[in-house]
Amino acid sequence: MIQIVLENCHFVICDKPAGVLSTPSRMGAEDERNCLGIALQKQLGVQIFPVHRLDFEVSGLVMYAKNPEAHRKANAWFENKTVSKTYRALTTAQDFSHIPENVKNxxxxxxxxxxxxxxxxxxxxxxxRRAFESPEGKDSLTLAQFLGINDKGYLQWDLQPVTGRSHQLRFDLSRHGFPIVGDALYGSKQPWTGKDSIALRAFKIDFSKAPNAADFQLPAIVQIQEV
Known part of the structure; x- marks a missing residue:
């Protein structure tokens, strides 16, 4: 079932579960994984336009535009960094054993x-399959805050990707010795709740600095429960 968090005539924001694609993959119909964008478009009966995406294994807030004008506006907000997204991640204690000796770190x-x-x-x-640090790579900036340890012994982090590089948050935590729980691709040795799930959740989108966001019936902040 699609969990719609906010919907108006311009946008729809959903709570994407882990193990679901945000948009169709490059493989098209050959990829049999469920896709939130396709299911949502069928449910609404109108064409929708993805504003941003979440990795297959990541859960949380995903935004789609319901018309080309809203899509252009939202793209400008994200490109100009007037909209910010906050993620909650759970990790284990710092450990670099997942990084091969021949990898510079x-x-x-x-x-x-x-x-x-x-x-x-x-x-x-x-x-x-994954991201790497390279002189030929694109500049990346992540704002991270350590929140403490939860009752299960996991370290809690709030993360804001200032840049939107693929796998940015997963890579940044891993290279600092804190792979996200369940994220075996980036070195986690601790399983998470499901086969296609990691302990990373997009739980807040801040529109308070986005020009004319109120004209598109958007609140200052859209927030859901953290991981």
Missing amino acids: SREKFTVSEGQKFEWKSRILRGK
């Missing part, structure tokens, strides 16, 4: 304290 060990903030910069290059 500072392996800097540090102690994190509750409320501590970080600015992580790198140059990310996307390979066939």
Whole structure:
């Protein structure tokens, strides 16, 4: 069942479950995985336009436009970074054993304290399956805040991708020794709740700085429960 968080005549924002595509894959009909965008378009009976995407394994807020004008406006907001997204991630304690010895990494060990903030910069290059740090990559910036340890012993992080590089948050946590729980692709040895699920959730979109967002009937903030 599609969980619609907000809908008006311009946009629809859904809570995408993990293990579902945001938009059709490049394989088209050959890819048998469920796609939220296709299902939503059938349910609404109108053409929709993806504004942004979430990885297959990631859950949370995904936004689609319901007309070309709204699509152009939303694309401008995201390109100009006047809209921000916040993700919640759960990780295990710092450990670099998942990084092969021949891979360049500072392996800097540090102690994190509750409320501590970080600015992580790198140059990310996307390979066939995963992202890598490379001089030929694109500039990447992630704002991270450590929130403390939850009752299950996992480290909690709030993350804001200032740039929108593929796998950016997953890569940034992994390279600092904190792979996301369940994210075996980036080194996690701890399983999460489902086969196609990792402990990363897009739980907040902030439109408060987006020009004319109110004209498109959008609130300042759309927020759902964290991971």
